[in-house]
Amino acid sequence: MGILSLLSGIWGGLIRLPLNLPLPANNANWITFHGPLMVCGFLGTVIALERAVGLQTRWAYAAPLLTGAGALTLVFGFLGPVGPALFTLGSAAFLIVTLRVVQLQRAFFTVTMSLGASAWLTGNVLWLVGWPVNRVVLWWVAFLALTILGERLDLSRFQRPVRWAPPILIASLALFLGGIILSVFEQTPGERLAGIGFVSLALWLGRFDIARRTVRQEGLTRFMAICLLAGYVWLGVAGVLLVCFAPLGFGPGYDAVLHAFFLGFVFSMIFGHAPVIFPAVLNLPVAFRNHFYGHAGLLHASLLLRVMADLSGWGEGRQLGGLLNAAAILLFLVNTVTSLRGNSKIYSTRNSRSCSRTTSTGQGA
Numbered sequence: 001m002g003i004l005s006l007l008s009g010i011w012g013g014l015i016r017l018p019l020n021l022p023l024p025a026n027n028a029n030w031i032t033f034h035g036p037l038m039v040c041g042f043l044g045t046v047i048a049l050e051r052a053v054g055l056q057t058r059w060a061y062a063a064p065l066l067t068g069a070g071a072l073t074l075v076f077g078f079l080g081p082v083g084p085a086l087f088t089l090g091s092a093a094f095l096i097v098t099l100r101v102v103q104l105q106r107a108f109f110t111v112t113m114s115l116g117a118s119a120w121l122t123g124n125v126l127w128l129v130g131w132p133v134n135r136v137v138l139w140w141v142a143f144l145a146l147t148i149l150g151e152r153l154d155l156s157r158f159q160r161p162v163r164w165a166p167p168i169l170i171a172s173l174a175l176f177l178g179g180i181i182l183s184v185f186e187q188t189p190g191e192r193l194a195g196i197g198f199v200s201l202a203l204w205l206g207r208f209d210i211a212r213r214t215v216r217q218e219g220l221t222r223f224m225a226i227c228l229l230a231g232y233v234w235l236g237v238a239g240v241l242l243v244c245f246a247p248l249g250f251g252p253g254y255d256a257v258l259h260a261f262f263l264g265f266v267f268s269m270i271f272g273h274a275p276v277i278f279p280a281v282l283n284l285p286v287a288f289r290n291h292f293y294g295h296a297g298l299l300h301a302s303l304l305l306r307v308m309a310d311l312s313g314w315g316e317g318r319q320l321g322g323l324l325n326a327a328a329i330l331l332f333l334v335n336t337v338t339s340l341r342g343n344s345k346i347y348s349t350r351n352s353r354s355c356s357r358t359t360s361t362g363q364g365a
């Protein structure tokens with residue numbers, strides 16, 4: 001259901017570029033719901049599934065099943081509030097799952113992930129009651145940013161602590177979340193404040209994430225670190241763009257802010273973590289190969305083209321960049337699936353040291 005949501009969401013995004021592509025039985029949902037399909041239908045379902053696998057409790061699967069069902073209603077063209085309602089129920093179930101994780105392990109990183117789940121639920125409730133996507137999208141951004149931050153904090157616990165890192169992190173989070181809450185009442189100042197929070201979080205992650213050290217290693221560990229560091233650069237870029245283009249509405253500025261975050265930051269994280277998350281969720285080994293740099297390089301180069309084209313008003317450049325963004329995601333799926341079928345020896349001999357650990361919330365490290 002998640003993958004179906006991803007593919008139909010990408011198709012809808014390509015039509016919005018605009019590219020002249022057909023739609024099944026004139027189902028305009030794919031265009032209108034490009035954002036919700038990508039964020040709630042794909043990312044929400046996959047994240048909730050990963051957490052359910054980590055928790056190893058049957059009821060936790062309610063969350064991905066509900067959001068997956070919500071995605072199906074949008075993909076197959078049911079109008080009305082059914083899809084948004086299913087996403088809302090799914091995110092409420094996911095919040096309960098994250099609270100259970102907090103109960104099992106009281107730690108800053110589990111609370112951060114739970115805050116992310118609350119942000120997702122808030123965005124979905126606002127969307128369900130009729131707020132437009134451009135007014136709820138920052139809540140969805142907060143869901144993904146806090147989930148990823150929580151995972152990185154979990155993995156960075158093994159580093160020697162720096163005394164002044166926690167207060168700076170809390171100040172950055174206060175700016176980021178305070179800005180998003182303020183944006184509900186005062187859109188432009190709130191979004192600008194949130195943008196400063198993005199930059200501050202990006203600098204914090206770039207300075208304190210373990211990736212700064214692991215980038216000097218080899219193989220999969222190095223690949224993951226490069227994806228993470230590139231993602232932090234895009235998070236900072238998204239923040240600067242948000243400060244410049246607030247209030248979020250539509251058009252090239254909107255496109256640049258959202259995709260610097262969703263493609264540059266979130267998908268770079270997905271590309272980096274996929275070789276260890278797939279084995280954890282599907283129980284299948286992934287053979288890391290150097291051509292993984294192909295989909296990662298294509299993603300960043302095409303996004304740079306798209307954002308530059310957005311900023312300079314070059315329509316064809318934006319279309320080409322968007323098309324190549326989609327190609328990068330498809331190439332990633334092909335490279336990952338073909339590596340899943342690959343021989344497990346490559347995985348276990350070259351990368352076992354960096355990939356075999358499973359974290360306290362059940363994710364591969």
Ligand code: HEM
Pocket residue numbers: 010012013014016017018032034035036038039043133134137249250251252254255258259262263266267322323325326329
């Ligand atoms: C893969 C290639 C992608 C293409 C070609 C694409 C294309 C587009 C376009 C053209 C817009 C409209 C921007 C405007 O108003 O001018 C848009 C909006 C949006 N995109 Fe994407 N996108 C892609 C990937 C993603 C991803 C990966 C995500 C999230 C994970 C995402 C989330 C959104 C959201 C939330 C909106 C706002 C929708 C709205 O206001 O209705 N996009 N996208």
